[in-house]
Amino acid sequence: MDLLRSLPIGLYLEKPLTWLHRLDPRVKLGWLMSLILTPLLSNPYWRIFLVLFLIIITSLALIPWRVQKKQMSWLLFFSCLIFVMTSFAPDGLIITHQPRLPNSDIIINQPTDYQYILYQIGNFKITRRSLDLAIKVSTLIFTLIYSSNLYLLTTAPEQITAGIEELLLPFRKFKLPITEIVLTLTLALRFIPLVLEEIQNLIRSIRTRAINWKKLGIKKSLKIWLIVVERLLENILLRAEQIAIAMEVRGFTTPNKHQVQWHQLKLSKYDFFVLLLLLIFWIGRLTIGNG
Structure with missing residues (x-):
């Protein structure tokens, strides 16, 4: 798996x-x-x-x-x-229910094909x-x-964070920690594969032991899965601590003093064409897609 x-x-x-x-x-x-x-x-x-x-x-x-x-x-x-x-x-x-109105013998024919x-x-x-x-x-x-x-x-995660940072630059006037938010988002996106890898390793370790779940029963099986979840949390926290230590070793203090630009964002003619299609998309939604 x-x-x-x-x-x-x-x-x-x-x-x-x-x-x-x-x-x-x-x-x-x-x-x-x-x-x-x-x-x-x-x-x-x-x-x-x-x-x-x-x-x-x-x-x-x-x-x-x-x-x-x-x-x-x-x-x-x-x-x-x-x-x-x-x-x-x-x-x-x-569901059987009691009607609010008394039964009537008058039969009303449906004038249309509506059902x-x-x-x-x-x-x-x-x-x-x-x-x-x-x-x-x-x-x-x-x-x-x-x-x-x-x-x-x-x-790419770096492109996502760079794009969001560019869009959020006007909010710096309100003293919002834009750089800190973008850094947190970058680390979160980079952390997703690590979490999947830890889950994968734990599942493989259980499969190699060939546990007979039917003989264990529900109570003992739940105990094993609780141990697995506890171990998963420990491994994730350990990975997070290793990332924090690596940033401290490299002299990272604040994101404002240690900014690294991976991508120079610049709109091309294809981007403007796609933005035009986005405008047409919204016009179609407002004219055709209204509920």
């Missing part, structure tokens, strides 16, 4: 360099925030469009299939599972409300997770 390969969450894809890699991180951050905000109060058609849009962008970026399969397939499966469960959940079970119940299997049924809720939940989960993961996949 290799978590660093099977669950590449928050990891940067260094090669191959796609056109998404070459875009300015500030432009990509604007697209990310747009993909996160536009599903709010939008209609189901716009939410479905966002899912298709992300799949098309991933295909046009020519990201290797081995990466797409590990990131997209499980997320699509999970979203489809949520869609099926939510379709039956809100109005799915028939609230779209599909029914025994006591389970799919209604217009449940279908709408299923589309909203499943597409929202896919859009939020995959768009964030695609951003981290095609943007």
